[in-house]
Amino acid sequence: MKQTMRLFLVAIVAGATTLGGYKLFVEKNETMAVTAVSETPNFIPTNFTANTALPSGVDFTDAANKTVHAVVHVKNTTVSTQPRNMRDYFFGGGTAREMVGTGSGVIISPDGYIITNNHVIDNSTQLEVTLNNNKTFVAKLIGTDPKTDIALIKIDANEELPFVPFADSNNVKIGEWVLAVGNPFNLTSTVTAGIVSAKARDLNEFDSNPQSFIQTDAAVNRGNSGGALVNTEGQLIGINTAITSETGSYVGYSFAVPSNTARKVIEDIMEFGNVQRGILGIQGGSLNSKRAEALGINETEGVYVAGIEKGSGADKGGIKEGDIIKKLDNYKIAKFSDLAGYLGSKRPNDVVDVTVLRNGSQKIIPVTLVKLEVYEIDDLGLEVKNATESELGLRGIKNGVKVNRALTKDMARYGLEGIIITKINDQEVKDIDDVKKIMNRRNYNEPIKMTFVNERGELNSFIFR
Incomplete structure (x- = not known):
């Protein structure tokens, strides 16, 4: 009996020692992972003790209330044709397929004009606009500008609509x-x-x-x-x-x-009906330390004038190669995108006061902006400009636009620079405005037939699919 009690006490002491050692040396270094199963979504908890308050006096509720009812949902329906066989691929045809894209728009007038992105409504066959009150309207496309990715559409709601005013x-x-x-x-x-x-x-x-x-x-x-x-x-x-x-x-x-x-x-x-772009008529670029060192100047901000287009506003106004443009109408120009952004709100014949740095001293030069006479045919990958009378006369033709340069590597290999396009889709082309109208009116899936005269005076036609 004594032997049995002795063994029982030894077992108790050994068990207590083992449990204590585990608690002391093992358990404190282990972490138990618990996964809760729930039918509700998992969220990352927010630390509400952090100081996330806005600066005193900043309140978004009024701005949100003013604008939320003037921002609309835009639905763009497009129809594309998928070739069914090689004949469809080369000669056109196939199965029509409807695709839907969505985006947003901003009402800018009480009579229903809406501004949006060009890529939101591009190639649309039908546009549908839904207001914040869930009313839906068919929208009409007024015009687009792919260069800035801006488009204008309109709805007829038979009531005055909330709109957002423009700021500077x-x-x-x-x-x-x-x-x-x-x-x-x-x-x-x-x-x-x-x-x-x-x-x-x-x-x-x-x-x-x-x-x-x-x-x-x-x-x-x-x-x-x-x-x-x-x-x-x-x-x-x-x-x-x-x-x-x-x-x-x-x-x-x-x-x-x-x-x-x-x-x-x-x-x-x-x-x-199209965008009127005013340009200074300069070639140049932004300055930085590396370029300033290469040019031998100390300025690292501004636009360096590397060239002047003959007959442009810059040429007539007296801007010279080597000038550094520092301001436009007292608006600071630190880089080329500053200049491009400011001029983007101007039109041909607007007068801009250009502050230039020349030989260490600043000079203010009034410049009358001229109209940008080039147009990019994105679907063809070509940039065209208005042809002069002498260029037309040399080839014995009365109308056309000249290809200024190729915009893609694929088009560059054809060597089309210098040709004069006389027709697009069998419609006569007199200037770049005609090109814009023809391209804007064509169906997205329609092949493009380009008739042109090359530098040898030969008449040719290409069909682009």
Whole structure:
């Protein structure tokens, strides 16, 4: 019996020692992972103890209330033809396929004019607009400008509609609060907030189409395109257009066409039917330390004038090669996109005071802007300009536009620079305005027939599908 009790006590002591050692040396270094199973979505909890309050006096509710009812949902229906066999591929035909895209738009007048992005309504066969009160209307396309990615459409609502007034985007300041209003992922009437991160941002620095976007960190996603970027007073300072992302969704960088540029484009469309672009008539680029060193100058901000187009406003006004443009109408020019953005709100024959730095001293030169006489036929990958009477006479023709350059590598291999296009789709072409009208009226799936005269005076025709 004593032997049994002794063994029992030893067992108790050994067990207590083992449990204590486990508690002391093992358990404190282990973490138990628990996965909760729930039918509700999983969310990342927010730390409400953090100081996330806005600066005193900043209130977005009034701006949101003013704009949310004036931002609409745009549905674009397109019809494309899919070839069924090789014959369809070479000679046209096939099965019609309907595709639907969506985006946003901003009502800018009580009678139903709406501004949006060109890529939102591009190639549309039918446009449908839904207001914030769920009323739906068929929209009419008034005009587009692919270069700025701006389009104007209109609905007839038989009532006065809420609209967003334009602000002067030149007065926008880096760091000021803004709201992005749109319809991301088909979620209507969505408002996000952020600040202006940068101005005059060019996403295609080496492209022939210089850009000048307002950059913001307000969340913008697919479907926000064509929506409003507004200030805290509910005024339109930009049209949300693009994001930079490796995932295809918002990661902190979104870009808007400045309201001054958008307003000028739609006013031109309404008045002239196309966009009237005014240019200085210079060739040049932005300055930086490396370029300044190569040029032997000390300036690292501004636009260096490397060349002057003969007969342009810059030529007639007295701007010279080697000048450094520092201001336009007292608006600071630090880089080429500043210049492109400011001129984007101007028209031919507008007079701009150009402040240049020449030989160490500043000089103000009034320059009358001239009309940009080139047009990019995106569907052909060609840039054309108006042909002179002497160029037409040398080839024995009375009308046509001259191909200035190829826009793509595929077109460059054909060596079409210098040819004169006399007809597009069997319609006579007298100037670049005729080209614009023909291209804007053609059906998206329609082949393009280009009739031209080469430098040897030979008449040819190409058909592009």
